[in-house]
Amino acid sequence: MAKGKLEIKKMATAGSVESNDILIMISQGEGDIEIELESVVEKQFGEDIKNVIRETLIEEGITDAKVIAKDKGALDFTIKARVRACVQRGVEA
Amino acid sequence: MNYRSLLFIPGNNPGMLQSSDILGADGIIIDLEDAVALTEKDAARILVREYLTTFEPRKGVFIRINPLDSPYFYDDLDVIKDLKITGIVLPKAGVEPMTKLEEYLDEHDLDLEVIPLVETAMGLETALEIVQVSDRIIGLFLGAEDLTLDLGAKRTKESKEIEYARSRIIAAAKAFGIQAFDTPFTDTDDIEGLRIDTKNAKDLGMTGKTAISPRHVDEINKAFSPTEEEIDYALRVVEGVKAANEKGLGAFSLDGKMIDAPIIKRALNLLKTSGDYKEEYDELLK
Known part of the structure; x- marks a missing residue:
């Protein structure tokens, strides 16, 4: 279930570039969600990864953000967790 | 567990x-x-x-x-x-x-x-x-x-x-x-x-x-897993206790050694660890 609308107030990061992890960097957007992805499996799963990031942001109440993601083969649970941690850090004043 | x-x-x-x-x-x-x-x-x-x-x-x-x-x-x-x-x-x-x-x-x-x-x-x-x-x-x-x-x-x-x-x-x-x-x-x-x-x-x-x-x-x-020999011995202890109980004996010996309550308890604990324990063994120490 989506949370109430939240705003990214500062740049934040979460995760790492270790194997099976993903590094997420989030900052204020320009009116919508923009995702820049670099992944070891970009060709096969790039769109899926972006969808997981986008859906998780919306669940967290974020509709305006710029995201840079460096993926090292993270499963969905890790992608979601890193996005949530990043949002939590980014919305803190 | x-x-x-x-x-x-x-x-x-x-x-x-x-x-x-x-x-x-x-x-x-x-x-x-x-x-x-x-x-x-x-x-x-x-x-x-x-x-x-x-x-x-x-x-x-x-x-x-x-x-x-x-x-x-x-x-x-x-x-x-x-x-x-x-x-x-x-x-x-x-x-x-x-x-x-x-x-x-x-x-x-x-x-x-x-x-x-x-x-x-x-x-x-x-x-x-x-x-x-x-x-x-x-x-x-x-x-x-x-x-x-x-x-x-x-x-x-x-x-x-x-x-x-x-x-x-x-x-x-x-x-x-x-x-x-x-x-x-x-x-x-x-x-x-x-x-x-x-x-x-x-x-x-x-x-x-x-x-x-x-x-x-x-x-x-x-x-921490019992060896086959340990399991065999524990099962023999248990069988011995059952037989002794049926005969109304308080104690018995196995391989020349007197089997008493601590040895029986140890055997039962071992069988619990190995997964060979049966519910009927609950009665053995009563």
């Missing part, structure tokens, strides 16, 4: 979390404490929660929360309170931390097991009192690294400096019929050293051992 091995899984490591089911340990301890940097406590909690709500959790999943004297104790509990886990490992265990944990679990009506991690001089000397705080406690776990630091003792591979601590933990655990878990062997490459250390702990009475490396799990499981 009897845990021969409990393997630590760092709470902020997705790779270890996702493979934790296939590493062969009887149970896992997902670590939110020492294995997680202070700046990553929030991210680790979220990752562990996401992992445990995504996958059907295996049996024997414990979470080591941060200690009561840290700012994270209640944050950890709030995040894990509705997860399907087996229990909690309480670090820096003492009567007060155990009481606070018990109050929280009661307040939230949580059916979780607890393993107090005894790693301070005070914790060690009050182990018997700690166990009496809660019926949720299924075992005591000796943490030798922090304990020896607290004692000002030099930590060595021979582990003579923790013999007293091991024995005290074992006695407190056995007095209440719960498990005694030994401290991890920290040299991940020294398998022979692990073998000796595990044997020493088992010979004193430890019932299981914790591990920080998946490479140690098989050796620990092997050490």
Whole structure:
């Protein structure tokens, strides 16, 4: 279930570039969600990864953000967790 | 359930979390404490929660929360309170931390097991009192690294400096019929050293051992599993008791040795560990 609308107030990061992890960097957007992805499996799963990031942001109440993601083969649970941690850090004043 | 091995899984490591089911340990301890940097406590909690709500959790999943004297104790509990886990490992265990944990679990009506991690001089000397705080406690776990630091003792591979601590933990655990878990062997490459250390702990009475490396799990499981000869002997003891009971005899001998209550009890405990125990054996010691 989506949370109430939240705003990214500062740049934040979460995760790492270790194997099976993903590094997420989030900052204020320009009116919508923009995702820049670099992944070891970009060709096969790039769109899926972006969808997981986008859906998780919306669940967290974020509709305006710029995201840079460096993926090292993270499963969905890790992608979601890193996005949530990043949002939590980014919305803190 | 009897845990021969409990393997630590760092709470902020997705790779270890996702493979934790296939590493062969009887149970896992997902670590939110020492294995997680202070700046990553929030991210680790979220990752562990996401992992445990995504996958059907295996049996024997414990979470080591941060200690009561840290700012994270209640944050950890709030995040894990509705997860399907087996229990909690309480670090820096003492009567007060155990009481606070018990109050929280009661307040939230949580059916979780607890393993107090005894790693301070005070914790060690009050182990018997700690166990009496809660019926949720299924075992005591000796943490030798922090304990020896607290004692000002030099930590060595021979582990003579923790013999007293091991024995005290074992006695407190056995007095209440719960498990005694030994401290991890920290040299991940020294398998022979692990073998000796595990044997020493088992010979004193430890019932299981914790591990920080998946490479140690098989050796620990092997050490705490009964051999075929031991199982055969235990079954012969049990058959002997049944026959003696039928004849109305109080005692009997097997292989020229008098079989009395402690030997019967040991045989029954062994059969419980090996999975050969039958319900009908409950009557044997009555």
